[in-house]
Amino acid sequence: MGGVDDRVNVSVLDQLITNRWAVYNGDCVEVLKCIPDNSIHYSIFSPPFASLYTYSNSERDMGNSTDDEFREHFKFLVQELYRVLMPGRLLSIHCMDIPAMK
Numbered sequence: 001m002g003g004v005d006d007r008v009n010v011s012v013l014d015q016l017i018t019n020r021w022a023v024y025n026g027d028c029v030e031v032l033k034c035i036p037d038n039s040i041h042y043s044i045f046s047p048p049f050a051s052l053y054t055y056s057n058s059e060r061d062m063g064n065s066t067d068d069e070f071r072e073h074f075k076f077l078v079q080e081l082y083r084v085l086m087p088g089r090l091l092s093i094h095c096m097d098i099p100a101m102k
Helices: 028-033 067-084
Strands: 012-017 022-026 040-045 085-093
Touching: 022 028, 028 067, 040 067, 067 085
Parallel strands: 040 085
Antiparallel strands: 012 022
16 A cells, blocks of 8 residues: 655644555645545545534634535545545545534
Protein backbone atom coordinates (compact mmCIF):
# COMPACT_ATOMS: atom_id res chain seq x y z
CA MET A 1 0.00 0.00 0.00
CA GLY A 2 1.33 3.39 -0.90
CA GLY A 3 1.16 6.42 1.31
CA VAL A 4 0.89 10.09 0.58
CA ASP A 5 2.84 11.00 -2.58
CA ASP A 6 6.32 12.43 -2.25
CA ARG A 7 4.89 15.90 -2.94
CA VAL A 8 5.37 18.23 0.02
CA ASN A 9 2.24 18.26 2.15
CA VAL A 10 2.49 20.67 5.07
CA SER A 11 -1.06 19.84 6.12
CA VAL A 12 0.00 16.41 7.45
CA LEU A 13 0.55 17.00 11.16
CA ASP A 14 1.26 13.36 11.93
CA GLN A 15 1.04 10.02 10.14
CA LEU A 16 1.46 6.33 10.75
CA ILE A 17 1.99 4.04 7.77
CA THR A 18 2.29 0.27 7.92
CA ASN A 19 2.32 -2.35 5.17
CA ARG A 20 -1.47 -2.81 5.68
CA TRP A 21 -2.89 0.64 6.51
CA ALA A 22 -2.13 4.33 6.87
CA VAL A 23 -3.52 7.03 9.15
CA TYR A 24 -3.02 10.74 8.50
CA ASN A 25 -3.74 13.70 10.79
CA GLY A 26 -4.21 16.83 8.74
CA ASP A 27 -6.55 18.90 6.60
CA CYS A 28 -8.70 16.25 4.91
CA VAL A 29 -8.95 17.95 1.51
CA GLU A 30 -5.26 18.83 1.33
CA VAL A 31 -4.12 15.38 2.46
CA LEU A 32 -6.43 13.65 -0.02
CA LYS A 33 -4.98 15.74 -2.87
CA CYS A 34 -1.65 13.96 -2.29
CA ILE A 35 -3.03 10.41 -2.23
CA PRO A 36 -2.78 8.55 -5.55
CA ASP A 37 -5.89 7.82 -7.62
CA ASN A 38 -7.71 4.53 -6.94
CA SER A 39 -5.41 3.61 -4.04
CA ILE A 40 -7.74 3.48 -1.01
CA HIS A 41 -9.53 0.23 -0.14
CA TYR A 42 -11.68 1.62 2.69
CA SER A 43 -12.24 5.02 4.30
CA ILE A 44 -14.03 5.92 7.53
CA PHE A 45 -14.39 9.42 8.93
CA SER A 46 -16.56 11.76 10.95
CA PRO A 47 -17.20 15.01 9.08
CA PRO A 48 -17.03 18.29 10.98
CA PHE A 49 -20.68 19.13 10.31
CA ALA A 50 -21.57 22.83 10.23
CA SER A 51 -21.91 24.38 13.67
CA LEU A 52 -21.96 20.94 15.29
CA TYR A 53 -18.27 20.08 15.52
CA THR A 54 -15.77 22.90 15.65
CA TYR A 55 -12.26 21.50 15.74
CA SER A 56 -10.47 24.83 15.43
CA ASN A 57 -11.11 28.55 15.10
CA SER A 58 -9.86 28.52 11.49
CA GLU A 59 -12.22 29.82 8.85
CA ARG A 60 -11.03 26.85 6.76
CA ASP A 61 -12.54 24.40 9.28
CA MET A 62 -15.80 23.06 7.78
CA GLY A 63 -17.31 23.10 11.27
CA ASN A 64 -17.10 26.91 11.23
CA SER A 65 -19.62 27.36 8.44
CA THR A 66 -23.32 27.71 7.84
CA ASP A 67 -25.28 24.73 6.51
CA ASP A 68 -25.15 26.11 2.95
CA GLU A 69 -21.42 26.82 3.18
CA PHE A 70 -20.80 23.35 4.59
CA ARG A 71 -22.55 21.68 1.66
CA GLU A 72 -20.47 23.73 -0.78
CA HIS A 73 -17.19 22.94 1.02
CA PHE A 74 -18.06 19.27 1.46
CA LYS A 75 -18.22 18.90 -2.33
CA PHE A 76 -14.43 19.33 -2.47
CA LEU A 77 -13.96 16.46 -0.02
CA VAL A 78 -16.42 14.19 -1.85
CA GLN A 79 -14.64 14.77 -5.19
CA GLU A 80 -11.29 13.80 -3.68
CA LEU A 81 -12.74 10.74 -1.91
CA TYR A 82 -14.26 9.54 -5.16
CA ARG A 83 -10.90 9.96 -6.90
CA VAL A 84 -8.81 8.06 -4.32
CA LEU A 85 -11.19 5.16 -3.57
CA MET A 86 -10.65 2.04 -5.62
CA PRO A 87 -13.68 1.13 -7.78
CA GLY A 88 -16.15 -0.99 -5.81
CA ARG A 89 -14.60 -0.20 -2.42
CA LEU A 90 -16.35 1.14 0.67
CA LEU A 91 -16.60 4.38 2.58
CA SER A 92 -18.25 4.88 5.99
CA ILE A 93 -19.33 8.19 7.46
CA HIS A 94 -19.84 8.36 11.21
CA CYS A 95 -22.93 10.39 12.15
CA MET A 96 -24.34 10.70 15.62
CA ASP A 97 -27.92 11.23 16.69
CA ILE A 98 -28.09 15.03 16.46
CA PRO A 99 -31.37 15.60 18.36
CA ALA A 100 -29.95 13.74 21.35
CA MET A 101 -26.80 15.85 21.30
CA LYS A 102 -28.30 19.37 20.99
